[in-house]
Amino acid sequence: xKDPIRPTDDEARAxxxxxxxxxxxxxxxxxxxxTGLPHVARVAVGxxxxxxxxxxSDLSLHTxxxxxxxxxxxxxxxxxxxxxxxxHPRMTLQGHCExxxxxxxxxxxxxxxxxSTLYYDFADFRMVRLVAGAIHLNGGFGKAYRxxxxxxxGIDQGATD
Amino acid sequence: xKDPIRPTDDEARAxxxxxxxxxxxxxxxxxxxxTGLPHVARVAVGxxxxxxxxxxSDLSLHTxxxxxxxxxxxxxxxxxxxxxxxxHPRMTLQGHCExxxxxxxxxxxxxxxxxSTLYYDFADFRMVRLVAGAIHLNGGFGKAYRxxxxxxxGIDQGATD
Numbered sequence: 001x002k003d004p005i006r007p008t009d010d011e012a013r014a015x016x017x018x019x020x021x022x023x024x025x026x027x028x029x030x031x032x033x034x035t036g037l038p039h040v041a042r043v044a045v046g047x048x049x050x051x052x053x054x055x056x057s058d059l060s061l062h063t064x065x066x067x068x069x070x071x072x073x074x075x076x077x078x079x080x081x082x083x084x085x086x087x088h089p090r091m092t093l094q095g096h097c098e099x100x101x102x103x104x105x106x107x108x109x110x111x112x113x114x115x116s117t118l119y120y121d122f123a124d125f126r127m128v129r130l131v132a133g134a135i136h137l138n139g140g141f142g143k144a145y146r147x148x149x150x151x152x153x154g155i156d157q158g159a160t161d
Numbered sequence: 162x163k164d165p166i167r168p169t170d171d172e173a174r175a176x177x178x179x180x181x182x183x184x185x186x187x188x189x190x191x192x193x194x195x196t197g198l199p200h201v202a203r204v205a206v207g208x209x210x211x212x213x214x215x216x217x218s219d220l221s222l223h224t225x226x227x228x229x230x231x232x233x234x235x236x237x238x239x240x241x242x243x244x245x246x247x248x249h250p251r252m253t254l255q256g257h258c259e260x261x262x263x264x265x266x267x268x269x270x271x272x273x274x275x276x277s278t279l280y281y282d283f284a285d286f287r288m289v290r291l292v293a294g295a296i297h298l299n300g301g302f303g304k305a306y307r308x309x310x311x312x313x314x315g316i317d318q319g320a321t322d
Contacts, residue, residue: 004220024246025240025246025247027188027190027201027236028201029188029190029191029199029200029201029234030190030199031192031199032234032255035232035255035294035295036232037232037233037234037255037256037257037294038190038191038192038199038200038232038233038234038255039190039199039234039253039255039297040188040189040190040201040234040235040236040253041236041251041253041297041299042236042238042240042246042247042249042251042299044246044247059165061297071196071197071198071199072198072199073190073193073198073199073200073201074201075188075201075202075203077203078239078240079186079203079239084276085185085186085203085205086186086203086204086205088203090202090203092200092201092202094193094196094198094199094200095198096198115245119302133196133198134196136200136202136222138202138203141280
């Protein structure tokens with residue numbers, strides 16, 4: 001089987017940064033300890049540097065899953081209503097979730113997610129940070145890349161080589 | 162912690178059937194044996210009865226994951242471009258993937274996915290069926306239900322009580 005992964009270039013890095021920065025929601029995969037099966041749910045998404053931020057409810061299955069096992073993956077890059085959704089660029093961040101400081105992140109989050117003002121301060125909502133160990137970028141058919149977290153921070157600091 | 166799951170009613174069943182029948186793509190969670198982490202990817206989705214059908218490429222990570230472990234979860238119900246995506250109804254099917262007969266399903270699939278005519282017959286595309294053991298329906302904040310496969314087939318046969 002031929003290797004479908006292309007060498008990472010600046011165009012791929014810029015696309016990945018764009019997908020992370022513009023994401024407002026995504027699909028979060030977790031490990032369900034009750035069934036031993038994967039689970040996936042829609043979650044609200046923001047970012048800080050190269051990390052995705054997730055605002056999640058303690059009542060949700062995925063929050064309970066993460067308490068038992070912080071390993072997770074997040075799909076970003078939502079297709080619009082037009083065109084073939086499988087040619088729309090998307091990205092999977094795969095890594096581990098860590099607690100994040102909800103109070104400190106409040107202002108930035110509410111600026112990009114104004115509707116979550118209604119529930120941001122609820123005690124049963126928490127913020128977590130997904131620190132990606134691997135990043136799978138798919139720019140459309142035949143355009144697959146494997147990036148790492150440094151590929152995102154490099155662009156952040158203008159060091160795009 | 163209060164139980165956030167509502168009793169299943171016909172409205173919930175009808176919503177679940179609608180989400181399954183209108184899905185053209187979704188987010189597929191798999192177990193990645195290389196990292197031990199969950200993975201999630203966008204896949205093309207159809208249906209047959211109460212089962213979701215997935216048209217997947219042998220070059221993809223998720224197809225390799227399923228070959229090692231058929232446990233999977235699929236998120237259906239894509240928000241449009243308007244409104245809060247977290248109030249948009251969605252559903253997670255959790256279960257196991259089985260091989261499906263791509264040739265027999267060809268006509269139905271191409272009717273609902275005309276753009277996949279380009280690659281449907283490629284030898285490295287296969288069809289699998291996700292047989293759900295559990296169905297998590299979320300109709301919006303505070304509207305969570307847990308359904309089973311029979312809740313979908315019951316409606317299919319007009320037996321909605």
